[in-house]
Amino acid sequence: MYDFSDRIKNLNGTATREILKLTKRPEVISFAGGMPAAECLPIDEVREIARDLLSGENAVSLLQYGPTEGVAELNERLIAYLETLGLKAKPENIQVVSGGQQGIDLMLKAFVNKGDTVLVENPTYLAFLQIAKTYEANVVGVDADADGLVISDLEAKLKTYRPKLLYVVPTFSNPTGKTYTVENRKSILRLCEKYGAVILEDDPYGRLRYDGEEVPPLKAFDEHGSVVYLTSFSKTIAPSLRVAVAFGDKDVIRKISIGKQGADVQSPALCQMIVAEYLKRGCFDKTLERNIAVYRERKDAFLNALDKYMPSSVRYTRPDGGLFIWAELPQDIDAAAMLPEAVERNVAYIQGNEFYADGRGRNTMRLNFSSSSVQRIEKGVKILAELIKTKIGE
Ligand SMILES: Cc1ncc(COP(=O)(O)O)c(C=O)c1O
Incomplete structure (x- = not known):
């Protein structure tokens, strides 16, 4: 009809x-x-923070339009937060996004034309596959093993398809729970740089570690702006706040910001400030x-x-x-x-x-x-x- x-x-x-x-x-x-x-879910902490924020002198700005780039207080906290993960960001390297989901959407919006190939791990995050379809991407799976991606298969697919983008969830992946080794991360980065593919590293789970040694994000090894790192507070604070951050080269971040203007203008200032305060007060x-x-x-x-x-x-x-x-x-x-x-x-x-x-x-x-x-x-x-x-x- x-x-x-x-x-x-x-x-x-x-x-x-x-x-x-x-x-x-x-x-x-x-x-x-x-x-x-x-x-x-930290209901008591968020209740107290929201009450303080809405009774404070900046209450109006929490309900008013604000900059697409994000609330300054949160951006400062995000830079400090990323530093705890071994990632050094400047203000022009980050963009607050409404959940990792929006980060994925905006990255595809920024890079993918109809028919462009995007590589993913087989298996990968289900919603990524769906979002990629809305951009009419050709999604190709790369074989994986216990260490991460199978490097020979990655290289074969980089050569054959010349993809614009590789999407990976290298730490406690959805759906497998698996973590790529450091060696695997470095090999992925080296190959993607060789073949000119941008890496979208999606990391909503990295802080939920119960056993074993920390593994640095792929982004920590990136010297040439090849990786865009996405991390969300959905699993570590609350998903309904819809606060996440994209960290990458300033030229990519600029395009993500422009894409976001058209998508939702800004992430809700109240939610951004709740996360900023949550980090500031040591609740995290x-x-x-x-x-x-x-x-x-x-x-x-x-x-x-x-x-x-x-x-x-x-x-x-x-x-x-x-x-x-x-x-x-x-x-x-x-x-x-x-x-x-x-x-x-x-x-x-x-x-x-x-x-x-x-x-x-x-x-x-x-x-x-x-x-x-x-x-x-x-x-x-x-x-x-x-x-x-x-x-x-x-
Ligand atoms: C791998 C991965 N990426 C992104 C998301 C989206 O999370 P959010 O948009 O709530 O940050 C999820 C949620 O389950 C996920 O598992």
Whole structure:
């Protein structure tokens, strides 16, 4: 009936979304989400900050239009925050964005013409694939292993496709929970520089580390402005504030700012100032430490339950942080087809093929460990394992 644009007309909500609506039932143990745990949201801290801000002398500016480039107080705090990650930024190198999601959108808006190739890890962040479709990009998956991207495959694809952009989530990836090694990061950077591809490093999970050693962001090794680093406060403060930051070469940041003017003029000043105050008052480290303890316990409980109940032919990642575990079932087990049955048994996950650029991975699934209590994790993993055993014929 409506004559939609080419870029949007073939995009529909996925079948998975329809099924996952059923997971709203309280009896369903959902490993499908990717949200911070409700009990980890810092309601008391944000209430106090918002009240102070709105009773202060600058209250008007919090409700008024402001600069697209972001509120100065936040920008100063962001520069200091990035420094704690080993990243040295000047004001012209950063742009506040309304969530990492907007950062992705604006990067694609800035770089991608219809038909341009963008490389991603196979599997990658599901929403990236969807946003890339709206820009009519040709998305090509690069093979990956436990260390990160498979460097020979990356080089082959850089040579063949001459992509404008490589998108990666190198630390506690969504969906696999995996972290690229330092060597892998350096090789990726070297190759992308050789073939002239810009790297979009998306890092919403890096601060959620429960075990192991810190690994510097890819951006920390970037000497030539080849990497745009995105980090969001959605998983470390609250997603609904919609505050994230893009850090890159000033010429790229300028284009992102121009793109943002057309998208939403500015990120809400009230939210920006809440984040600035949150950082200033030291709430960030305190609540992060508290939340890390909760997530670590849930991650360990999830892995223990997988070790206890899953058949030995099911393989899974053992992440040191983030929110996700990635499971691979035997090749002939279809996790997508099994999902309705799992939901019927009151347990949910996301089928892995949704995260592949080329629809592979039907025997894989993404499991979120942050949103369920330890008791529900144990119960849900047991149910899931029993269902998988019936499919394997054990
Ligand atoms: C890899 C990745 N990038 C970006 C986002 C978007 O997050 P936000 O827009 O809330 O910062 C998410 C959210 O789940 C994510 O997993």
